[in-house]
Amino acid sequence: MKRRLSILALSLAVVMSLTACGGNSNTGDASGSTTSAAGTSASAESSAGVSATGFDFAKYKVDYIQATDASKSPKVASDRKDSMVIGVSDTTGIFSVLFGDNSYDWYMCYTMFDFNIDPDFDGKAIPAATDFKISDDGLKYTFTIKDGVKFWDGNPATAKDLEFTYYLLADPKYDGPNDITKAYIKGLDAYKNGSATTIEGIKVVDEKTLEITCDKASGAAIFNLQVPLMEKNHYAPDFQKGDIAKVKEKLSTPMGTGQYKFVEYKAGQELKLEANENYFKGAPKIKNLIFSITPEGQELQRVMAGETDIDMATVSPDNMKAAKDAGFIEIMRFPTNGFGYVSFNEADPKFSDVKVRQALMYALNRKAVVEKVYGEYANVVNIPESNVSWAYDDEGCNTYDFDLDKAGQLLDEAGWTLNADGKREKDGKVFTIKFSCMPQNAVTDIMVPVMKDDYAKIGIDVTIENLDWPTLQEKSSKKQLEAFFMAAGLTPDPDSSMANVFKSKGPQNYNNYNNPKIDELYDKGLAELTVEARKPIYKEIYKILNNDLPFLYVYQRSDMWVANARIQGYETSSFREFFYNIYKCEVK
Amino acid sequence: MWNYIARRLLQMIPIVIGVSIIIFLIINLVPGNFIDAKAQTSHMSQEQIQHLKDLYGINDPIHVKYVKWISGAVHGDFGDSFTHQKPVSKVISTFVWNSFLIAIIAFILELLIAIPIGIISATHQYSKTDYFFTVIALIGISLPSFFLGLVLIKVFAVDLKWLPLAGLDTPGTSFAGIQFLLDRLKHVILPSLVLAFLSIGQLMRYTRTSVLEIIKQDYIRTARAKGLSEKVVVYKHALRNALIPVVTYIGISLPSLFAGAIITESIFGIPGIGKIALDAVTKRDYPLLMGFSMFVAVLTLLGNLLSDILYAVVDPRVKLK
Numbered sequence: 001m002k003r004r005l006s007i008l009a010l011s012l013a014v015v016m017s018l019t020a021c022g023g024n025s026n027t028g029d030a031s032g033s034t035t036s037a038a039g040t041s042a043s044a045e046s047s048a049g050v051s052a053t054g055f056d057f058a059k060y061k062v063d064y065i066q067a068t069d070a071s072k073s074p075k076v077a078s079d080r081k082d083s084m085v086i087g088v089s090d091t092t093g094i095f096s097v098l099f100g101d102n103s104y105d106w107y108m109c110y111t112m113f114d115f116n117i118d119p120d121f122d123g124k125a126i127p128a129a130t131d132f133k134i135s136d137d138g139l140k141y142t143f144t145i146k147d148g149v150k151f152w153d154g155n156p157a158t159a160k161d162l163e164f165t166y167y168l169l170a171d172p173k174y175d176g177p178n179d180i181t182k183a184y185i186k187g188l189d190a191y192k193n194g195s196a197t198t199i200e201g202i203k204v205v206d207e208k209t210l211e212i213t214c215d216k217a218s219g220a221a222i223f224n225l226q227v228p229l230m231e232k233n234h235y236a237p238d239f240q241k242g243d244i245a246k247v248k249e250k251l252s253t254p255m256g257t258g259q260y261k262f263v264e265y266k267a268g269q270e271l272k273l274e275a276n277e278n279y280f281k282g283a284p285k286i287k288n289l290i291f292s293i294t295p296e297g298q299e300l301q302r303v304m305a306g307e308t309d310i311d312m313a314t315v316s317p318d319n320m321k322a323a324k325d326a327g328f329i330e331i332m333r334f335p336t337n338g339f340g341y342v343s344f345n346e347a348d349p350k351f352s353d354v355k356v357r358q359a360l361m362y363a364l365n366r367k368a369v370v371e372k373v374y375g376e377y378a379n380v381v382n383i384p385e386s387n388v389s390w391a392y393d394d395e396g397c398n399t400y401d402f403d404l405d406k407a408g409q410l411l412d413e414a415g416w417t418l419n420a421d422g423k424r425e426k427d428g429k430v431f432t433i434k435f436s437c438m439p440q441n442a443v444t445d446i447m448v449p450v451m452k453d454d455y456a457k458i459g460i461d462v463t464i465e466n467l468d469w470p471t472l473q474e475k476s477s478k479k480q481l482e483a484f485f486m487a488a489g490l491t492p493d494p495d496s497s498m499a500n501v502f503k504s505k506g507p508q509n510y511n512n513y514n515n516p517k518i519d520e521l522y523d524k525g526l527a528e529l530t531v532e533a534r535k536p537i538y539k540e541i542y543k544i545l546n547n548d549l550p551f552l553y554v555y556q557r558s559d560m561w562v563a564n565a566r567i568q569g570y571e572t573s574s575f576r577e578f579f580y581n582i583y584k585c586e587v588k
Numbered sequence: 589m590w591n592y593i594a595r596r597l598l599q600m601i602p603i604v605i606g607v608s609i610i611i612f613l614i615i616n617l618v619p620g621n622f623i624d625a626k627a628q629t630s631h632m633s634q635e636q637i638q639h640l641k642d643l644y645g646i647n648d649p650i651h652v653k654y655v656k657w658i659s660g661a662v663h664g665d666f667g668d669s670f671t672h673q674k675p676v677s678k679v680i681s682t683f684v685w686n687s688f689l690i691a692i693i694a695f696i697l698e699l700l701i702a703i704p705i706g707i708i709s710a711t712h713q714y715s716k717t718d719y720f721f722t723v724i725a726l727i728g729i730s731l732p733s734f735f736l737g738l739v740l741i742k743v744f745a746v747d748l749k750w751l752p753l754a755g756l757d758t759p760g761t762s763f764a765g766i767q768f769l770l771d772r773l774k775h776v777i778l779p780s781l782v783l784a785f786l787s788i789g790q791l792m793r794y795t796r797t798s799v800l801e802i803i804k805q806d807y808i809r810t811a812r813a814k815g816l817s818e819k820v821v822v823y824k825h826a827l828r829n830a831l832i833p834v835v836t837y838i839g840i841s842l843p844s845l846f847a848g849a850i851i852t853e854s855i856f857g858i859p860g861i862g863k864i865a866l867d868a869v870t871k872r873d874y875p876l877l878m879g880f881s882m883f884v885a886v887l888t889l890l891g892n893l894l895s896d897i898l899y900a901v902v903d904p905r906v907k908l909k
Contacts (some may be wrong), residue, residue, distance in 0.1 A: 090867075092672050099673060101630055175643045177630040248673055267682045268859025270759055275822035295857035301746060302753050366617045470620025470872045477624050491631065493644050507634040508627065 067565035074306030087311030138217030592835030687860035706795025725789030839895025
């Protein structure tokens, strides 16, 4: 009966995701944490988070739980001696990170393409298919393609191919999600918005070397310059400015240098790849790689049935238990690159007072909400950064533990005193909050009633408005919402995701937060070029953001890969998924 | 007859245009748009957001958008899907056949099961058999597809392991011929069953009512009075007339064969048009949404025409002028 119930819960999750489909938010199983997972302590026997092949999961905050009995793997899976099947939720068949922004398409691309730069497991930039050098003033980047990097058709990758991808990004007709302007390449504007036919700052030095000159140094530029190696000869041999349509026609028949070669794509169903024997880091050990589309909510079921070898499943006590009980499943649980938050529009004077925001933070029982939704598998967060990032430092930050008295006191200090009806009032105005969120979202479904209840206790009435994802996005981006709940995604570099949000003129600053000190510090953080020099600056930023509370930070949840133990050699973290090193995986 | 068809087809033109205006208005008046919906996650600059909105035509006033769309549409160009970065007609033709496959199997099952039990229920009115089938039919009409789908998955795929959980083919296989067919059949049987079970009730009730009505008519009494066996009376004399409304039902079902089944497809991981269309709604992929809605609208009109023609074919009393 228990299992039948859990499948019903799954079905509800499916329906929720059908209606909520945010992409950003998670449709977790909110059934509570009664089936407590005693397994976290039991996993201590798995040699402290180090895999059999020696990868140190614990170092990157990945909770690694080994399989107890790999021989229980279903026959269907064990019979696939030379292939590996990866389950993904969705694909659009756009096989280029330049044009698509679906993360599952990106996973596929990571196995088919090499980049000039990769994120390391902790989010730092490391050389990938090129060696790179940055001049001391941070204005000049030199990329040299490594020896042996060859396209699947045998042609060596050249600086011309690298140049080609930058020209694609800079093209006036380019309509993908990447924003190359943030790298400040010299002469880019004249090309993109003017009549120039070449970009001054991009120079092919020789067969293997490309030099990029920027107008402005930036510590985050390296990631803004990250591009895949796509063979120019295949996509558009005589590419001219504006020829984007020609390139797009070729996106579904890719040509890269990556670990696996494209074989066949069945729209919306599966992608079949084959090992690239000439891969410059060494031939992959598994011959065939298949990406198969899994309906949402059935990720774990399919791995358990042997239809797939690895998939990303919702982290919930039920799923954890089922995966552990199966015996042959390895779990790699890692903190999600993002956090959920409540935002208040500071154009409204009642929210522009920091004491009010702090009071609202104290009165929000974040711990109870997070525990109820995710059990032990999510953390309450106090700063807007992932605890995996090199920039994370919450030393000396306020944890805003739930405290209604303190909240009331702060509201009193801010001048919002209780009136005769027991409501907060200031200058004849009663404090109310109109709160917008998505219906049937696992978090808000739990959080909103708790919030409403506790805020009422300190004399504030909350009314709820339900909006679907695109509507919430549009209204928030036009700053039309008074208060809303959303989740933010984090990028490996601490600047590229959040500076846009917290700087007073940031394009994703949707709540009119304005602190000149923060603007200044984010600029300073970019002007420094080494991670060591940038660290203290972000520490200071997070300390201020922890006090200012432009958002009420709520939680950072986790995701998990569930994998059939018949395949070993996964190396994964929040910032660098196992796809980058999939050539190391082998069938045991 | 041919005159009639030609006239009806001509009449469709203004209707299609009217429908297109209404759908276009509704789609475009919904708040939210493709670029804003992804601006935050992609961390774009303000200039980039504006630039993209220009490229995608999101900033155009609504009448300009419509003129652009209709002038392409009359040449068969429905624009490019935002999410798929391919022409809308290509996206639809890629996915619609997967939907059609499960829908047509479901439809055949529906006809094969619903009509006979409808007749039995009618000829045994108020018997235990009648009540039994009526209850089953009502359960079918009332059950949500996700529930039925998940129960079937649980029983046949998870516990018994007879059938696969999801998809259209076993991952990584490239079967041909009979092996391919068997593999495909294994994958489509559950979703088709779900779809069939949900619609059997309706058609069964249709048939039952229609047979009941006919069976009480004078000519049936005459047939019985001549001493014909009950079998001949029902299956030869009554059935022909009783099936007339059923035939029109078949015509009206035409669009549903192509429109996709959103929830069933999502649960069984079938790459069908229903799932794609739902994604288009949540991502505000206007061209795809518009193209798909018009596709269904035209099919609905054709379905109605087909049903009128079939009516005249099976019932000599009806004359189309």
